[in-house]
Amino acid sequence: MADRCRVRVATEADLGGIVAIEQEVFSDPWPRESFHRLLSQLALVADDGDEVAGYILAHWAGEESEILNLAVHPEQRRRGIARRLVEEAVVRLVANGVRLVFLEVRASNEGARAFYDGLGFRQMGRHPGYYHRPREDALIMARTLALH
Numbered sequence: 001m002a003d004r005c006r007v008r009v010a011t012e013a014d015l016g017g018i019v020a021i022e023q024e025v026f027s028d029p030w031p032r033e034s035f036h037r038l039l040s041q042l043a044l045v046a047d048d049g050d051e052v053a054g055y056i057l058a059h060w061a062g063e064e065s066e067i068l069n070l071a072v073h074p075e076q077r078r079r080g081i082a083r084r085l086v087e088e089a090v091v092r093l094v095a096n097g098v099r100l101v102f103l104e105v106r107a108s109n110e111g112a113r114a115f116y117d118g119l120g121f122r123q124m125g126r127h128p129g130y131y132h133r134p135r136e137d138a139l140i141m142a143r144t145l146a147l148h
């Protein structure tokens, strides 16, 4: 259950677990080096004390932020882990003055679209042919963050 998972800042020691999920989940996975470079930005993992169950990477500049990557291990889904990862990232982004978070999602990825919709993200536009392997449009989704 998500209760058994801890959400924390990712470290280099998590790279193996992150890359293993990335390669299992995505048809066009990021290479290890991409994750390595982004660890200094906002990178969180959920772990169950043993293994990485999911991760989120985001970056920000000024009041705008982008979720760059988010995935949960297939055996750990629908337990609220991704929700906790996004909400923990949002807390940290708000603390840094971010007001708008956006992301791209494959048009055919109905599960992720439903997930983001449930967290208050709304479709703002489309990037034709943005993805490769297979080539596909990206939908741009965004959520305005309330300042506390």
Ligand SMILES: CC(C)(COP(=O)(O)OP(=O)(O)OC[C@H]1O[C@@H](n2cnc3c(N)ncnc32)[C@H](O)[C@@H]1OP(=O)(O)O)[C@@H](O)C(=O)NCCC(=O)NCCS
Residues within 6 Å of the ligand: 025, 070, 071, 072, 073, 076, 077, 078, 079, 080, 081, 082, 083, 084, 103, 104, 105, 106, 109, 110, 111, 112, 114, 115, 116, 118
């Ligand atoms: C999308 C993803 C990150 C969701 O992770 P998750 O930990 O299973 O999500 P949560 O358990 O936090 O889901 C919270 C809510 O989002 C919605 N949701 C999540 N996955 C869904 C799906 N496949 N279909 C419909 N709704 C979904 C549900 O409302 C869910 O609440 P519920 O389980 O009580 O019904 C996960 O399916 C995944 O890793 N997918 C592959 C990678 C991916 O698509 N990443 C996003 C790229 S932009």
